[in-house]
Amino acid sequence: MNEHLLMLGRFVRSPRTVGAVAPSSRALAAEMVRGLDLSGRTTVVELGPGTGVVTRAIAATLGPEAHALAIDVEPAFVASIAARYPRIEAVCASAADLSSLLRARGTFPADHIISGLPFASLPGEVTTSILDAIGASLRPGGTFTTFQYLNGYPTPLAGTFRQAMTARMGSGPARRVVWRNIPPAFVLRWRHQ
Ligand SMILES: C[S@@+](CC[C@H](N)C(=O)[O-])C[C@H]1O[C@@H](n2cnc3c(N)ncnc32)[C@H](O)[C@@H]1O
Incomplete structure (x- = not known):
């Protein structure tokens, strides 16, 4: 319940940046x-x-030698993650700074990038700079995973996003549906060629 209140409160303050009134379901997270x-x-x-x-x-699936970095622009979310998940390095920064954040840690390029960013509501130029950063920061064979809600999936904006990601990854995404989420969502995963 605390997580729901925190998300709702931040959404009221910054709707375009937070992009959702409630967290994703555990079923979507697992997928x-x-x-x-x-x-x-x-x-x-x-x-x-x-x-x-x-x-x-x-x-829950992180091995002892793995390095995990969680990047969010909202300080309250970063503080909450840092307190609850000591194995994950939580950083308050923009996803557009991904390459320099990885280089500073000696972990460039990344093997896997997972995104809960609200691309549907972020300004277009912010989305473009983040997509560029993802494309530049993922090793060949690495994966990029995100989701799109079923109701938004057929819209031109969502299609443009998928095309832009495919252009940077070199091939299209695999797609799986998760019904146990409000609203249901497609999980999309690209493999960098
Ligand atoms: C819809 S919430 C997703 C939360 C969670 N992943 C989930 O699925 O429940 C979107 C998150 O993206 C963060 N965000 C928005 N723009 C960002 C940016 N440029 N860089 C990093 N994080 C950003 C917001 O602060 C918010 O925490």
Whole structure:
């Protein structure tokens, strides 16, 4: 309940940045990390962790040698994640700064990038700079995972986003549906060619 109140409160203050009134479901979070190998010396990045429902799923499968970075612009979310998930490095920054954040830690390029960013409501130029940063920060063979709600999936904006991501990744995404979320969502995963 605390997580729901925190998300709702931040949404009221910054609706376009937070982009959702409630956290994703555990079912959606589980699907976001399903199939990712986070053992070994893996670097996994979460963009826009919010209240941390996907962070929890990442932490549950993170191997002892893996490095996990969670990046959010909202200080209250970052503080909450830092307090609850000591194995995850929580950073208050923009996702557009991804490359320099990874280089500063010696973990560039990343193996997996997982995003809960509200691309549908972010300004277009912010989305473009974040997509550029993702494309530049993922190793060949690495994955980028995000979700789009079923009701927004057919819209031109959502289609333009998928095309822009595909252009940077070199091939289209795999798609899986998660019904147990409000609203239901497609989880999309690209593999960087
Ligand atoms: C819809 S919430 C997603 C929360 C969580 N991943 C989930 O699925 O419940 C979007 C998050 O993206 C963050 N965010 C928005 N713009 C950002 C940016 N440029 N860089 C990093 N985080 C950003 C917001 O602060 C918010 O925590």
